[in-house]
Amino acid sequence: MYPDLDGKVAIVTGAGRRKGLGEAIARKLAEDGVRLVLHDLGKVEGSLAPAHGVGASAELAGIADDIATIHPEVSTFQADMRDEAQVAALVAHAVEQFGRLDILVNNAGVGYLFGPLVEATQEMWDTVLNVNLRGAFFATKYAVRQMLTQPVQEGWGRGRIVSIGSRGSKSGSALTSSYIASKHGLVGLTRSAAIELGPEQITVNAVCPNHVTTGLGAWQNEYMARARGQTVDEYLAAMRGRIPLGRVGEVEDTANACAFLCSSQARYITGEAMNVSGGEEMH
């Protein structure tokens, strides 16, 4: 528990899916009294809509209702992370609802459109990069603009940006070039923003989970198992064999790291890309 988070205002993007990382992060922050804007896309759109599903409006509303039983100050907002005006409106909504913005968690992302590099199309590449990297850039830009209008809070700072990277932020893997490029890019954005915003007392960090069996994670398991000619159980057993702590990640592992990075105990940590991978990734 981080009592210093009580009353802070946070946006968690991509928080509208049951069992997703965003829901767990929001829940954890709510337990510490954070006032929340839960964001998601809200509706499935177009032929490149995520194969692993999106947080549709009813699911987002249901999650907000559940989280309101932990802490009542919860609002929802639908926006496409690929659209700058919609992302700007998301930040404006948080300020309208709660009068300020202290924390942004860039969690929205897609992890599909996999396949051989030589067969990938520009549209596939752009879809993944535009959600995972460009969307995080838009949200960071507008969140920081708001944070800069607010005073530094003694012992905490002026703001926190936490982006959800991946093990794919640190290492490559076959059939996933756009996803891996987007997640490596997120670490570059994190490091540059941390240098630029340090003098303003805004910390910028990334959390890099390994596999977690969310909707997105389950889709990836099925895809990768098929590509290797394995069953999902065989694929997961091989993965567990590579992880020193002997299990895959749970949503709470990432949520705990996020809450720590948002707390005053992490006030001197910026520009980090923190692995939450049971030791699978070490650099």
Ligand SMILES: NC(=O)c1ccc[n+]([C@@H]2O[C@H](COP(=O)([O-])OP(=O)(O)OC[C@H]3O[C@@H](n4cnc5c(N)ncnc54)[C@H](O)[C@@H]3O)[C@@H](O)[C@H]2O)c1
């Ligand atoms: N599950 C894993 O194994 C794993 C591992 C490492 C990193 N991650 C990252 O964690 C984050 C959360 O993933 P998750 O596993 O909880 O999956 P998830 O599908 O539950 O969450 C992703 C969310 O992003 C939203 N989203 C997708 N496209 C969007 C768009 N254009 N605009 C707005 N929102 C959009 C989805 O609706 C969804 O709610 C992602 O960034 C993912 O890359 C996941």
